[in-house]
Every structure is written in C-alpha cells, then in structure tokens.
Amino acid sequence: xxxxxxxxxxxxxxxxxxxxxxxxxxxxxxxxxxxxxxxxxxxxxxxxxxxxxxxxxxxxxxxxxxxxxxxxxxxxxxxxxxxxxxxxxxxxxxxxxxxxxxxxxxxxxxxxxxxxxxxxxxxxxxxxxxxxxxxxxxxxxxxxxxxxxxxxxxxxxxxxxxxxxxxxxxxxxxxxxxxxxxxxxxxxxxxxxxxxxxxxxxxxxxxxxxxxxxxxxxxxxxxxxxxxxxxxxxxxxxxxxxxxxxxxxxxxxxxxxxxxxxxxxxxxxxxxxxxxxxxxxxxxxxxxxxxxxxxxxxxxxxxxx
Numbered sequence: 001x002x003x004x005x006x007x008x009x010x011x012x013x014x015x016x017x018x019x020x021x022x023x024x025x026x027x028x029x030x031x032x033x034x035x036x037x038x039x040x041x042x043x044x045x046x047x048x049x050x051x052x053x054x055x056x057x058x059x060x061x062x063x064x065x066x067x068x069x070x071x072x073x074x075x076x077x078x079x080x081x082x083x084x085x086x087x088x089x090x091x092x093x094x095x096x097x098x099x100x101x102x103x104x105x106x107x108x109x110x111x112x113x114x115x116x117x118x119x120x121x122x123x124x125x126x127x128x129x130x131x132x133x134x135x136x137x138x139x140x141x142x143x144x145x146x147x148x149x150x151x152x153x154x155x156x157x158x159x160x161x162x163x164x165x166x167x168x169x170x171x172x173x174x175x176x177x178x179x180x181x182x183x184x185x186x187x188x189x190x191x192x193x194x195x196x197x198x199x200x201x202x203x204x205x206x207x208x209x210x211x212x213x214x215x216x217x218x219x220x221x222x223x224x225x226x227x228x229x230x231x232x233x234x235x236x237x238x239x240x241x242x243x244x245x246x247x248x249x250x251x252x253x254x255x256x257x258x259x260x261x262x263x264x265x266x267x268x269x270x271x272x273x274x275x276x277x278x279x280x281x282x283x284x285x286x287x288x289x290x291x292x293x294x295x296x297x298x299x300x301x302x303x304x305x
Contacts, residue, residue: 002030005081005104007089007096008112008125009058011172012040012225012244016251017122019050019271021088023140024129026050033084035063043225043248048144050251056080066099078103088128108132114267121267139273142253145230152224153231156197159218163236165190166197166254169211170204171243178241178259178285178293180210185290186239190297191216197235199228199245237301239293241285246270255300257293261285274300 004025008015015036022044025032031053034041038057045055056063062077073081081087087104089097090112097109108131114124126136145153169183187196193215200208200221212219220231228245229252232238238249239257242265246258250270258270258277261284265277276296280288 002028002086003033003084004030005033005035005056005084005087006052007035007087007091007100008041009037009091010040010112011037012043013242013247013268013270014112014121015040015044016244016247017125017271018044019140019143019251020122020126020136020138021129022052023050024126024134024136028134040225040244043229043251044143046143046226047146048141050140051143067093067096068099069095073099073103090125118267120269122271138271140271142233142272143226143229143251145226145233145252149226149230152227153234156218156220156231157234160195160197160234162234164195164197164234166199166232166235166238166249167211168199168201168204168238168240168243168245168249170201170207170245171241172203173262174207175262176242176260176285177207178261178288180207182288182290182293183211183239184214186293186297187211187214189294190237197231199232199240201245237297239297242268250275257296257300259285259288259293261288276300 022032026049033054034052035056036058038059041055044052062074081103084104086106087100089109092111101107108128110128114121129136171177195216195218198211198217198219229248232249232254233252235254238254240246241259242263247270250256250272255274260279265279269277278292278296
C-alpha cells in the first residue's frame with residue numbers, strides 16, 4: 001500500500017482545505033500522513049475517509065531542520081520520512097523540497113497560494129493530484145469524531161438543546177469580524193433567550209466579551225480542535241466569520257453561515273454541502289447587513305426536501 005505525506009505549514013483553515021486531497025488518496029487505498037503545525041494538523045487526525053492516519057508536527061525540534069541548508073537530520077526522522085513513497089509539499093521553500101527529496105522517492109512541490117481571481121484554494125491544493133491522474137471531489141466526506149472526542153464534548157452538549165445555534169464572533173483579524181452588536185441582534189431572532197453556544201478561542205476575548213453576557217449562553221472556550229468539531233457536529237446552525245473555526249464546523253458537517261468581507265469566499269469559503277458565505281458589498285464587515293445574514297440562516301434551518 002502506498003504511503004503519502006502531505007506537507008502544509010498553515011493555520012487551521014488552510015490545513016482543513018486539504019480534505020479533498022486526502023480523500024482522493026484514500027480512495028486509492030493509500031495511507032496518508034500529514035506534516036503540519038501541531039495546533040492545526042491535529043484537527044485532521046481521525047478515522048474518516050477525509051482524515052489522515054498520523055501527524056508529524058511541524059513545530060517539533062528535529063523537523064525544523066528540514067528547512068536548513070543543507071539539512072542535518074537525525075536518524076529517527078530520516079527513517080520516519082523515508083517510510084513514505086510520495087510527498088506533496090505545499091511550499092515555495094526550495095530547501096524543504098530538496099531535503100524531502102533526499103528521503104522520499106517522489107516529491108512534488110506546489111505553491112499553495114491560489115491565483116488572484118482564480119479558483120478555490122482547495123482546488124489549487126488538488127492540482128498536484130490531478131496531474132498525477134487522481135480524481136478529486138471538492139465536496140469531501142465529513143470528519144468523523146472518535147468516541148472519546150464525543151465523550152469529551154458531551155458535558156457541553158448536555159447543556160444545549162437539539163439543533164442548537166453556535167456562534168463564533170472572532171477570527172485571525174479584527175477586520176474580518178462582524179460587529180458584536182450584529183451577532184447579538186441575530187441571536188435575538190435565532191436563539192430567543194434559550195441556550196446557545198458561544199465558541200471562544202485564545203484570541204477572541206474582545207470579540208466575545210459582549211456576547212458572553214447574553215441570556216442562555218453556554219461557552220466553549222479553547223477546546224481542542226477535534227473536541228470542538230465533535231460538539232459542532234451536533235449543532236443545527238453555526239454562524240462565524242472567515243476563520244478556521246468556520247472551516248472546522250463545516251468539516252464536521254454543521255450547517256454553516258460563514259461571513260466574509262475583506263477576503264473572497266470564492267477562494268476561501270469553507271467546504272461543505274450546507275455552507276452559505278454572504279459577503280459585504282464593500283469589503284467592510286460593518287456593511288454586511290443583518291437581514292442578509294438572517295436570510296442565509298433561515299434558509300439553512302429550513303427543512304430539507
């Protein structure tokens with residue numbers, strides 16, 4: 001059985017966009033490993049057909065030597081990487097590609113940046129596979145929570161109704177955040193004072209502060225990515241900005257309304273069959289209208305015929 005290594009030094013959303021490529025390799029019977037930052041790569045290690053079999057953390061001390069000139073790699077890492085037959089390295093770093101090529105029989109280096117005005121970032125990441133003759137489906141299977149991940153999420157899930165609303169008001173940049181007041185107004189119509197979930201990450205203190213005081217709030221703060229994914233797999237609606245958490249929610253099968261402004265959803269929208277991605281007409285999140293977002297939410301919550 002062929003062993004494939006995908007190499008991607010990216011944040012959570014960037015890494016989750018590898019799921020179509022992972023699923024394509026797994027359909028051939030390959031085992032797939034991932035070399036990525038631990039905080040994002042761990043989200044993709046799971047039992048599902050679009051998840052990887054193992055993670056080599058990019059931030060491990062010995063792995064950092066891969067970008068050296070020339071690399072002086074410890075024997076254990078040489079054996080670990082040498083077990084792979086093929087590596088797809090999403091990088092512009094020539095030293096990284098060259099050092100991998102000394103250990104892995106076939107290495108394909110590919111620039112992960114989607115061209116301006118081009119196609120979705122996931123399609124860009126799939127191009128090396130298409131050149132290898134593989135069929136890639138940009139609607140990959142959802143991630144499957146392991147039993148222990150569902151168990152870890154059960155305490156918070158027990159505080160929420162079936163089909164609960166989940167909101168993540170933060171992102172990696174304040175410019176990508178819809179105003180807290182707009183989220184509050186949306187919750188007035190969607191949650192009606194009943195229990196709802198506020199997702200809060202380590203950089204979301206300011207964005208989440210006002211919402212944390214709202215009636216019915218249940219806070220999921222800094223959960224491990226796959227435990228959060230297991231929790232969000234139970235929600236009836238997720239609303240968030242252009243962030244890794246929105247990609248995580250979609251990857252675990254949640255109905256997602258992902259709000260865009262300065263970034264282009266044609267390139268960066270989360271992958272999923274039930275994803276709406278409204279965008280501000282001006283690129284400013286303040287100008288993304290409440291009624292447009294509410295309409296997208298109601299459309300996702302409507303019975304599926």
